[in-house]
Amino acid sequence: MTIIQMEILLKVVETGNFTKAGEELGLSQSAVSHAISNLESELGFALIRRNRTGVSMTPNGKEIIAYMRTMLNILEQMKQKAADIQGMQTGTIRVGSFPSVSIKWMPFILKKFHHEYPSIQVEIREGGYEQIEEWISGGFVDLGFLPFTTKKLPFDMSLLQKDRLVLLLPVHHALSQIKIPNLEQIAKEPFIMPKKGCDVQIRKMFKEKKLKPNVLLEIGDDHAIVAMVQAGLGVSILPEMTLPNAIENIHATYIGEETYRTIGIAASTFATLSPAAQKFLDLTETWIKGQAQ
The missing domain is CATH 1.10.10.10 (Winged helix-like DNA-binding domain superfamily/Winged helix DNA-binding domain)
Structure with a gap:
């Protein structure tokens, strides 16, 4: 063998x-x-x-x-440890990412990482939350970006940043005249529910208020949800990081209840990370902290 x-x-x-x-x-x-x-x-x-x-x-x-x-x-x-001992910084890191992290964070993290460690190769695998969990568990990736949940996961996780949930309204919707709409008002509107993402958190928000959203559609793609709202089919709630920098024909606003998803970076265990993966973890944490200042 x-x-x-x-x-x-x-x-x-x-x-x-x-x-x-x-x-x-x-x-x-x-x-x-x-x-x-x-x-x-x-x-x-x-x-x-x-x-x-x-x-x-x-x-x-x-x-x-x-x-x-x-x-x-x-x-x-x-191999990486041997290179580290010799003062060389080489190796390959496999990182799992989901779309909003790939768009909003990864270009800047990779640019800085490649500048500081040009001999370390980074492989990015993009997927959904469940896929990334499976990749970490199966050893297909060294590190993976994931939203923090109350579900117990067999991983080590470093929490990086809170991503506030945002209400999306058609541009001339009646609720756009209200500075901070509340869940009671939102529950009365046709609602476009995200799938396999922040939907668990959104449903929990309504449930805690003993409300039931008027779900018109359940859509998995964030861009499709934005398009549905633009067309006036209903309202929706998405994490702020998933939204493009400018959206036409949509009024985006915060809701009365400050609600966030918390994004972290996880590994099966941080104790056995390769030297290259540890460098990526450290740089990512430092970069995120710098953005928050």
């Missing part, structure tokens, strides 16, 4: 495709297939299933790949 065989297997699982895995690793499809076959022969059982839609892990493969991922992560940490 070789390191390259394990790296090939992980890439096949990540991409779900032999050809894509080969392209990313600079190998032919036959070389990828040959490496997987040799690995399966050595272990004595199948690791992946091949089907028309791609590949999937066998139950035995799921157990084994966790050990392989741990071994490769430790190897990467060892």
Whole structure:
């Protein structure tokens, strides 16, 4: 069993495709297939299933790949530590991010990070909150940006910044004449509910006031929600960071109840972060603090 065989297997699982895995690793499809076959022969059982839609892990493969991922992560940490001892700053960091962080924070964080650590490569994987949780748990990313929730997660998390929730109204809506609308007023309006994001927090806000929002639509894409409000179909509530700098035909205002989502950066454990990942964490925390001043 070789390191390259394990790296090939992980890439096949990540991409779900032999050809894509080969392209990313600079190998032919036959070389990828040959490496997987040799690995399966050595272990004595199948690791992946091949089907028309791609590949999937066998139950035995799921157990084994966790050990392989741990071994490769430790190897990467060892390489980075050795480079650190020699005064070199190298390595690769994998970071999970969701869209509003990718747009509002990541360009500035990456620019500063690449300036200070030009030899450290950063790989960004963008997804939803649940995907990022799975990536952290499975070792697919070293660090991941996530909103803090009351749900107990098996991660270490550093809280970074509060992101206030904002009420979006069609530009000539009656509530736009009220300086700070309250939830009782909002609950009477057709409401466009975000999905798989801050919807849990929004529903909790209404529930605490013993109110039920008049949900007209449930939409997963923030840009689509903005478009629905612009068209006059209803009102909505979104985190401030998700909004573009300028929005036409929308009146955005805070609501009477100051409510926030808190964004943090998480890892399975901060204690075993690689030197490169620790540098990214430290720089991110410092940059966020600088923005707040």
